[in-house]
Amino acid sequence: MTAEDRTPDATVTEVGALPRGTTVLHIGAPKTGTTSLQQSAAVSRGRLREGGVTYPGRYENHRRFARALLGYRKEPWLAEPAPAHWATGILKQLVNNERDYALVSSEAFSTAGARDVVPVREAFSMPTHVVLTLRPLPGMLLSMWQQRVKNGEFEPLEAWLEKAFRDLPRLHMPGGDVFDESDGTNLVGRWADAFGPENMTVVVLDPTDRDHIFRVFEDLLALRRGTLERVSANSSMSAVETEFFRQAAERIFQETGARARRGLFHGGAVNAVIAQRPRRADEPSLRVPEWVTRGAATAAMRIAEQIESAGVRVVGDLSDLAAAGPVGDPAPFPEEVPSDLALVAARGLARRVARLRGAGAVTPTPHDAERAGDRGLSAVEAELLDALGEYLAGAGDLDAAAVRQLHSSAVRRILGARTAGPVPVPAQAGGSDRIPSDLALQAVIGVYEGAQRLS
Secondary structure, three states: OOOOOHHHHHHHOOOOOOOOOOEEOOOOOOOOHHHHHHHHHOOOOHHHHHOOOOOOOOOOOOOHHHHHHHHHHHOOOOEEEEOOHHHHHHHHHHHOOOOOOOEEOHHHHHHHHHHHHHHHHHHHHEEEEEEEEEHHHHHHHHHHHHHHOOOOOOOOOHHHHHHHOOOOOOOOOOOOOOOOOOOOOOOOHHHHHHHHHHEEEEOOOOOOOOOHHHHHHHHOOOOOOHHHHHHHHOOOHHHHHHHHHHHHHHHHHHOOOOOOOOOHHHHHHHHHHHOOOOOOOOOOOOOOOOHHHHHHHHHHHHHHHHHHHOOOOEEEHHHHHOOOEEOOOOOOOOOEEEEEHHHHHHHHHHHHHHHHHOOOOOOOHHHHHOOOOOOOOOHHHHHHHHOOOOOOHHOOOOOOHHHHHHHHHHHHHHHHHHOOOOOOOOOOOOOOOOEEHHHHHHHHHHHHHHHHHOO
8 A cells, every 4th residue: 555545544543552572662763753752761761660661771862872783983073983882781781671661762773774774683682663753754854954053064954955855756864864775775674674564663743743752652662641751852943043053153164164063062052042042933933945845745755655665564644744844935044133142152152161171160240251342342242242241251150261261252253353344233223132143143153262262
């Protein structure tokens, strides 16, 4: 039966428990609620044990375990291979598991080619059931691209999407191609071949139901509903926030020849904005161009046919793979942005530096940062830099000398970036919290440059 033949009556929405003694191997895919599930399992470890389920290890997810089994590098940007001991401890727990079930989860598994799956199958000698989660392709692509921006990549959305659809009906995901078919196999087929189609379930998540993934895994593991804490992780950024960081990463690369340091850029600035900056009503979410929905429908049909051909169990509606989600032409990056976007990002960088340096918690006063007056600055520049000093000093994580160094770096950046005199006061100034976008970018990049020197 193909996806076109599937009728509403044939759609399976509920799933029964797997046989006791089964290890559930959740292989992703990325951007399908994996982080939320993993965080939930980690914080719910005690309740899982009480319910007869082992979530092995002590970390939030099993990424390190997966990278070791697959023979990957420790990190994509490092040359050193993942050490074998990353896998041995988890495997020992799985082999000796005395509870009813075990759960392993890492989206790194979904990036494996057919040859990479072989050592995974050999390692999982216990009864194992593979679970692959999928979601509507347009939203999945949008989330994948935004994740790359969070990590310091800067390829524009349209260019990235063109690469994704360059070979229709095959779909590509540049930077993490889970749908790669270059070895003659496909994502579902290679895992079904290795573990047996009877030992694999594909879950197409309901795009309108955020709890769907939690209920599916509770049912598979014979857990009471509500055992897994409902966690919402990996929050998305607005279109303005995303483009702000994309442009920042692009400028850093153009000026230095090196990509932004992920630990600072993502771990500091991006994470702070996601966690601490309230989303504004006038900042739209990311949208995909209308042409993407047509390409996604073509790719979704091919993936659905591959799933059907593999003979695996399907939970959910395969037609949802083509669900459009937010569609529309991307809004142009505004000439002005709220000042808190720059201020919160800069404070996140300061706190990240403190963690990287292992600094003690010092609480400097706002005067530990230089005041920005008397430098020939425009009113808007001086106001932003004074607010920046207060944000950096108020972070309470760095000593006064480090605060001054970060602030001075931003001042130098703004002064050095001038090409036509001071930045003018915005037309709607007088109570407005919006500042020129370029000024906001210069301030954050300046703090980033100082953070690099400090860490």
